[in-house]
Amino acid sequence: MKRLRAAFRRRMNAWIARRNPPVSALTLQQNRIFIFPSSVGMGFGALLLGLLLLAINYQNNLIFMLVFALFSLSIITILHTYINLSGLRIQAGNSEPVFAGETAHFHLHLDSGSRPRYQLQLSFAEQRTVICEIPRAGQHYELRMPYPATSRGRLQPGRLQLRSDFPLGILRCWAMPMMDWHCLVYPRPKMLRPLQSSADSGEGVSAARRDSDEFSGFERYRRGESPRRIFWKAYARGQGLFSKQYEAGSSDRLILDWDSLEGLGEEDRLSNLCAWVLECEQRGLAYGLRVPGMFMPPDLGPAHLKAALRVLALWGGRA
Incomplete structure (x- = not known):
């Protein structure tokens, strides 16, 4: 029947x-x-x-x-x-x-x-x-x-x-x-490992790393830069938006790397990367994304967030 x-x-x-x-x-x-x-x-x-x-x-x-x-x-x-x-x-x-x-x-x-x-x-x-x-x-x-x-x-x-x-x-x-x-x-965000990434040199860096203390000057604020860099006193005086520049200012531009999550399955890696992406956006850290077959250069902002989450959602032919 x-x-x-x-x-x-x-x-x-x-x-x-x-x-x-x-x-x-x-x-x-x-x-x-x-x-x-x-x-x-x-x-x-x-x-x-x-x-x-x-x-x-x-x-x-x-x-x-x-x-x-x-x-x-x-x-x-x-x-x-x-x-x-x-x-x-x-x-x-x-x-x-x-x-x-x-x-x-x-x-x-x-x-x-x-x-x-x-x-x-x-x-x-x-x-x-x-x-x-x-x-x-x-x-x-x-x-x-x-x-x-x-x-x-x-x-x-x-x-x-x-x-x-x-x-x-x-x-x-x-x-x-x-x-x-x-x-x-999008993958369900799960922080299974602390926020880590690989810099271009291949060395592991912590996401909590802050700007260098070696101040190098001011530049016009560019969209996507961390709000912590904004020179608010100049903005309060009506002089426009400027951001503080440091000689080692690239240290907070992270690469969220698939290979740094050894020991996790594919879906767990994607969930962890998703959690890292959301945390970087929340903390104002410019970040890139590296997964097998795909690399996104460091950036910040809603458009970059949307693109990164889309890559994670469709990775592996999930179309």
Whole structure:
């Protein structure tokens, strides 16, 4: 029985995949919308059948009238259930990078089109359902769809499940569009070793090492330099931003090196490097990154941080 269910599920998924290729935006039409009776609808149908048999057995015209009225209501419900999804425009939005172990959120934009939308239920497979309504025609609505980010790399959540039981709950109208979504998942930061790196000379240096005491002068402040170097007195006098320069000022420009983490596995090395990157940014230390097949020269700032974390997230072909 389990094999039959698995085979049926595979055939069904393949059939849905042919009808719903990955897209960044789409408008739901009849070729993407499916209608089936819900569990309540199955009970409703059984009730109608029982009433019909009762009416036939007793030749009761009142029961006949009730059966035909309820059956007519179910037919009309098919139309209202269908148009609740038909014409709804769906567009995939952005997703912010997260660290492994956190919850990623995929932005979804809904456009109600020419009619209101009621009791929309959206979810990914085996994930929490988000319920929303768009009470006015022509209204835009934005949702944040949660999905657990269990491992680093490029996360693709799979098909979006969109369904509605409106208006009576006896029919379920659903669609399973494949949105062109992905989210970058950084390694989970874990400080397994104290912050160490290799300078260009190959000697190990401590991240706590500070600037030399041999002051050499002032220069115009360059974006990315440590705030500790800023000459605040000149700035307070309105003379602009200057930074203090030292003869050995390059000593705080660290290289976060993969090879300095001997004894750790690949994922633990990436997690440790991620923790080092975050600490360097917090402490204002310019840093470079060296992993197998990739070297980033020392720098500092949001753009450098984003680039370094991206390298760690996609290392090893995690694309």
